[in-house]
Amino acid sequence: MKTQKPIFILISTFVLFTALTVLVVTENAPVQAFNEALYAPISGFITPFLTSVASLIGGLTHWYTYAPIVLLLLILPTTRRKVGLPLALTLSASAILGPIILKNIFAIERPSVNQLIEPGGFGYPSGHSMNALVFFGMCAILVLRYSKKKALRVGFTIFAVVSILLVGLSRIYLGVHTVTDVLGGYLAGAAVLSAALLIENRLKQRRGDGA
DSSP: OTTHHHHHHHHHHHHHHHHHHHHHHSTTOTHHHHHHHHHHHHHTTOOHHHHHHHHHHHHHTSHHHHHHHHHHHHHSTTTIIIIIHHHHHHHHHHHIIIIIIIHHHHOOOOOOSSOSSOOOSOOSSOHHHHHHHHHHHHHHHHHHHHOOOHHHHHHHHHHHHHHHHHHHHHHHHTTSSOHHHHHHHHHHHHHHHHHHHHHHHHHHHHHHHHO
């Protein structure tokens, strides 16, 4: 059962990501109208204060901002193997797959209207959204796995979900990503996360078989 669930999530997210990508790259698809319709109400809330908050969220959720946290967990002997290593591997995979590989393969430009900050690189999929889902998602999984305190398990899960959603929303608000960019980032991140769990389960099974 533990192995079947990551496989199901991996296949599902891959299929959904592929379908979304086809819609995004297809000319005359209704994706542009969809993105504009969802961005319109968000743009009505633009204020200097919210722009500062959204910019702060973006600045704090680059992959290299997570890196010192992961490095510390790798250095500490008590967290190195169970926490630091899984986080380091999944975040590294996400940071390479999203901004370096997928963005350059699809080469889809960012929205050009009403950008509140100066972004760099291509838009699809959103690297911030992808990395946020991988980082906070893996953290939540590890907390659920190892913590015996129900309040911490519930509280951190809620914190992780809210953080992931805020990262995606902030990128749309700032005008540097479309809704489909963010959805693509979430799906790609979920695929990376489920693949990491699948590999981990396989390794555990092999160690068990060899014992």
